[in-house]
Amino acid sequence: MNGKFILTFDANLVEQPVMYKLIKDYDLLVNILKANIDINKRGTMLVEIDGERFEEGISYIKSIGVGIKPLAQEVIRDENKCIHCSACITLCPSGALTVNRETMEVVFNENDCLICRECVKACPQRAMEVRF
Numbered sequence: 001m002n003g004k005f006i007l008t009f010d011a012n013l014v015e016q017p018v019m020y021k022l023i024k025d026y027d028l029l030v031n032i033l034k035a036n037i038d039i040n041k042r043g044t045m046l047v048e049i050d051g052e053r054f055e056e057g058i059s060y061i062k063s064i065g066v067g068i069k070p071l072a073q074e075v076i077r078d079e080n081k082c083i084h085c086s087a088c089i090t091l092c093p094s095g096a097l098t099v100n101r102e103t104m105e106v107v108f109n110e111n112d113c114l115i116c117r118e119c120v121k122a123c124p125q126r127a128m129e130v131r132f
Contacts, residue, residue, distance in 0.1 A: 002050035004033070004115070008067035009043035018061060022049070026057035033114050034093055046071065046116055071115050074131050077108045081127035088119035088128060 009018070014037055022028045028051035035045045049057065061068060084105045089097045096112035097119060099105070119128040 002048070002054065004046070004048045004071035006069045006071060007043075007045040007047055007061065008069075009045075010065060011041035013065060014041050014043045016064070018064070018066060019047075021060065022057045026053040026060065027051055028053060028057045034116055046114060074110065075108075075113050075115055075117075075119065076129045076131055077106075078127045078129065081125045082106060082123075083125055083127075085124065087122045087124060091118040091122045092116075093118070 007018075009016075019030050019032065022030050028049055031048040033046040033048060035043065037043045051057070058068065084099075086099055086106060089099060089106065093116060094112045094114045096109045096114070098107050098109070100107050115130065117130055120130055122128075
């Protein structure tokens with residue numbers, strides 16, 4: 001079993017070897033796609049987890065207080081709302097949002113999207129939407 005998830009950590013868990021334990025103790029493949037620690041030392045990670053002991057690993061991280069949510073299925077751009085202002089482009093960590101230099105229009109490549117939601121926050125027109 002596998003999947004992409006958003007993990008949230010309280011300040012007391014940020015310095016704990018959670019990913020190490022998932023890899024070592026549960027033999028899981030963990031791919032950290034994005035990680036952040038805010039000013040209050042709370043952590044957020046976008047991870048991909050795979051392996052035969054997936055359910056055991058997920059039970060472990062829940063038991064120590066790590067929040068876990070399945071990643072949204074897709075990000076959609078409403079072409080009618082987009083004004084091609086490029087506000088989303090600089091925040092996109094995967095490069096899924098680019099500018100076509102000939103037309104100066106924003107181009108969205110769904111296949112490269114990590115579903116980090118940064119574009120949703122940045123868009124003044126609310127042209128980017130997360131669908132579950």
